[in-house]
Amino acid sequence: MIFDVWKDIKKKQLQPTYLLVGKESFLMQETIQLIIDAGLQEEEKDFNLSVYDMEETTIDQAIEDAETLPFMGEKRIVVIKNPSFLTSEKKKEKIEHHLGKLEQYMNEPAPYTILIFFAPYEKLDDRKKITKLVKKNSVVLEMNSLSDRDIASWTMELVQNEKVLMGQNALEELMILTAGDLTIINQEVKKLSTYVGEGRTISREDVRNLVPRSLEQNIFELIENVVQRKSSQALQIFYDLLKTNEEPIKILFLLVNQFRLILQVKELSKAGYGQQQIANSVKVHPFRVKLAMQQARLFGEEELVSILMELAQADYEMKTGRKDKQLVLELFLIKIFTKNTA
Template sequence: MLAIEESQQLTLENLPALTLFTGNDQGQFEVMKAQVLEQIGYDPADLNFSHFDMKEVSYKDVELELVSLPFFADEKIVILDHFLDITTAKKRYLSDDELKSFEEYLENPSPTSKLVIFAEGKLDSKRRLVKILKRDAKIFEALEPKEQEIRAYFQKLSQKQGLVFDNKAFDHLLIKSGFQFSEIQKNLLFLESYKTDGHITEEDIVQAIPKTLQDNIFDLTQLILAKKIDQARDLVRDLTLQGEDEIKLIAIMLGQFRLYTQVKILQESGQTESQMVSSLGHYLGRNPNPYQIKFALRDTRGLSLNFLQDSIRYLIQADYQIKTGVYEKNYLFERALLQIASQSN
């Protein structure tokens, strides 16, 4: 069960004395955090709630609040937000002495204070403080979900929202959202407001969900491969008018062509799709989405490894020349696109 599903059972009445919300799936973590605060009835104007942003607050203020008595109830809720000191994040906000003081508090907590900690990221298990939290806290960890977990969660959520998807429309939603938790959640809200009858087609997803920069770069790549130069120029002009910089566009295209190249190499070595996911996961340090591999295989059909390598070289050269001020950015980017188009089949 996903952490966000498990945490849906929390209320102010059953909230544990010590609760920790953490995890490296940023999208799920943020949705879970907002959901939990709503479930426990958090109100900044309510004196029985105390909220501290650990990036900004003085620890003395936190410590004083933890041990002070509640005003109008038997218990009060103390919320420590962005507690990055217990994660593997390099940034630190508390001193060693302050962390030691917090450890001492956890060993002997106030019976009238319930403590809620939000710490986005991966817990630093080497820290004694984290070991204490793992021992004593109820922990909800937003781990990066598997594809089937994302499907199951959002299919349930869609049903609750009264949405019914045609054929492959739900798959289209997941792909369009990049299988990112927060993006899927946001796009479901778009669809809910767009189609009042709740019946969602693939065309609805195209019309209702705004194109991302990644979508536009994918379209640009396809136009270049099809040698539709005028349309590619129009798209680049639209993107730059929207404030996108050529260096950023090149970086995204490079990522796309690098994935194409990696997939092509693995395919020529005889690997299957599932083996490619594992191999790229080992190389990248994280498992790529299987759909990325599936579509990369489809898009590289008919493209040679030499062409992909040349395309990467053209983009890197353009990036270097832009950064060293050889010529105007728009000229160098357009030249790289023309070089790629001239080499495509």
């Protein structure tokens, strides 16, 4: 739905009120920027664009601005950030909001104003009268994690906008290396496009050579080599991490996180959960769940529990200084290789 709304916005088919909800901040910022670019000329933005943070300003001030005629232009855009009064949050507010003014406005919005609610929450409280009213009279865009298909579609649209091409293998490699992070994908597509040049094709090798691996991605590759019994490759990644001054304790922490995720994914998959349901349950990006599902097939549950116990022992030995930190991790990896080849 979000991409359909983006198409309408780009055609300048703008609506009086938008409600953006979710944790995918990049998409939310992109949507707001599209609305601003479609609704206002560059020279109008200083006069007719306002942003109000509801943690610092009352809703009355924002609505008063929304009801003010635009200056030297046809439209006014008012952005309302952090509207926690639409949620069930019980935190003590520094600002007291009188919602009567907002209710009146939502029932009769100003025809010359575009009002945007920027709500960085997983969900709103649909039991509240004001939430129901805002939802009823707004274009509602839920912006939590996208599906793999949507991320791929969005990425290819970026590629087309940069006037370059990208094959399926290169796309898959990019999604793996960025773990589906939209902000990073956006940066890397621009860099890759500049590198290959207009009209050329971004290859898988281009992606591998130019897109940096995160520490988390290196840990994933390390585990992948462990389960594939590629001991030399796994150890090479480990030593490369040490050469870049990554702390053994941090590497251990990420190993624990990844193996714990693999176990959680395995158990939830067994219980009938799908990829998106698992992502919501363990609160990680769906693409990380997809990769963990692939690795989970290569382990038994008892084996994963045993590995986590060994990692807990390694953590204890590191923190108590009983053994050299690098040696602790080396011994752990060797033990895993021995089990896999037994």
